[in-house]
Amino acid sequence: MMEILSALITGIAQGSMIALIALGYTMVYGILKLINFAHSEVFMMGAFIGLFAITALGGTQAPLLAGVGGTLCAMAFAGVLGVVVERVAYAPLRGRGRGLSNTRITPLVTALGMSVLLQNLAQLLFTARYRNYPQLLPIEHTRKVIFVTAVLVMIGLELFVKRTWMGKAMRAISMNAEAARLMGVKTSRVIAITFVTGSMLAALGAVLFCLDQSPVYPTAGVVIGTRAFVAAVIGGIGNITGAMLGGLLIGVIGELTKLTPYSGLQDVLVFAALIAVLLVRPTGLLGKPGTEKV
């Protein structure tokens, strides 16, 4: 019984962190109708930069400074990287390629290409070695910090999207980009800001994730990225609350499978849950066709 309870708690912590990454997928999809496959690599890069910044800022000698400073560094870097990815791989295709039946597919290919590129770039720059974060916080506090941070960020994001002018512009673009542009919304800039926000959240999630227990390595993004992506889809891609819900669900499923002898099948279950949800509700748990999505 205690086992299940502790698995639930770990699962919720894990899940809220997955949700942070899922938000990046969801926001970009909401605006561009594009699955940003490079997002998981932004997560991984963020984790690396966070590690270097934390080590540079003193690591365990000054846990608070290193933790906060490192996280901010990682977020800033990831934000820039997100925009670079958008400008290099997606923006050129947005204006061009009209008049083609595969307009939706071409950005997906460049997205996958960027993902492969970044992953191998990381391997080239940082080598394939597994690196561990310094233990900045006792493990039981880490979980609390993760959960609280994730919830605060979600609330902040919800306010950002619902209450600010920029959030309104994002929602406008997701509804009708052409009309939004005619109304004076600078679509290009808003899209860039969406990428910055999503990537910063991914970096935050990355640092929290690695502080918890995980080593960072060039292909780290694949496993977590896949789960986050599934979480976003289960919740209803394009829906912020949905991403949170999906993340929690994935986290709990993952931790509960570890209790059974089939721990190797964790990802199988995750995907099975995904297909099951999509078959019952084709647009995810909270996704409503025709609603506004950011």
Add this chain to the structure above:
Amino acid sequence: MPSAVQRVLTALLLVAAVVGLEFSFEHIIPDAAWRQLALLAMVNVIAALSLNIINGMAGQFSIGHAGFLGIGAYTGAIVAGNLHQMLGGGDTPFERSFIVMPVVILSAGLVAAVFGFVVGLPSLRLRGDYLAIVTLGFAEIFRLVIGTADTGGGTEGAINQALASLGGQQGYAGPDGTGVPQYAGPFWIFGAVTVATLVAWRLKFSGWGRTLRALREDEIASAAVGVDPTRYKVTSFVLSAAGAGIAGGLMASLRDGNPTVQPEQFSFATSFDAITMVILGGSGSVSGAVLGGVLVTFTVKMIEQLQGLDSVQALKAVYPSLDLNALRMVIYASILVGLMILRPEGLLGEREIFRRKSRVKVTGAGPAQPVPARTEAEVKAERSEEGQAGGAEAGGAGAEGAGAEGAMAKGALPEGTAIEREEQPLGKDRS
């Protein structure tokens, strides 16, 4: 239009060429590595051709093609391995491949087709991206279930044991663990490619292919003129999966190839390669898929060859930690992204390399096809098709550019539900 005699002659010529290749292949390409690469390229072409049916013609989007390839490969390996044992094992002579390969191809294609049917069924309910995700999920489940079969859980139960006998992460190497017999020589590979290309070509310009493209352009309009979307979508999935299964089966028993079938061969990277081949060549184009399959296979190999260069080796000596494999992938990905940005429609777009000589017949049958010529864009699209069919390739291409613009707005997503109208403007966003 070629006469019957011409057709028979062409067919005989092709058969002769393929049989000739079987015996002269080792003399044409003396290097075993290149020989293997050429065969692999052909298998990839079959995979690309099959994916082209879903992604190019039907306008659905599958990113889990590796799953079908894998199912075909495992089925083919099991069938070939057991049949080989029943025939007495030992060598793999050419005569015996006439017993083994047809069974392998048929079984791999059939099993994959069954799975294609199962995966294709959700396409009735799911639109665009969600369907893509289901195909991805299916491929991942397949890979993970086989990969973890011998590690996860107990070995009780018939299913568990059957899965564990597939060797988990280590891969399946025939029933006695000595490797899958490699019956698929040049005759089978090149023969299969020829047949697959012809079939894909005929499919594209048949009534079925035209209906499929009409469905891609506008599902509601097509349904209104009597096309059953369900039937066409599911058949396209089944056909595509069968093609992938055959490619997988051939891959498993490829001569000079890897004698084991490993789950990691069918990871997402494989699906990605298949998508790249189709998109790079020009989605919807048969010759584009062939071109893409050959190009991608050889590009990867070319970059590998670059590693042998002196300057690269010198660089490696200066930076011992330099990961050449990672460097190779970085180059590959950069080329791909660059190409996609410079030419988003792929090398050929939806055109074909060769002019069709027997167009008269197809055009004659044209008006009977349920092509939804309702909106201006579709009228233009149709005109471009006819312009192409009329034999004037250059003129057809120009008209196609205009017609396809409408096709983009509509055909980008096959299922024309209300929400998909919303993203029309985004495609036109030039900011």
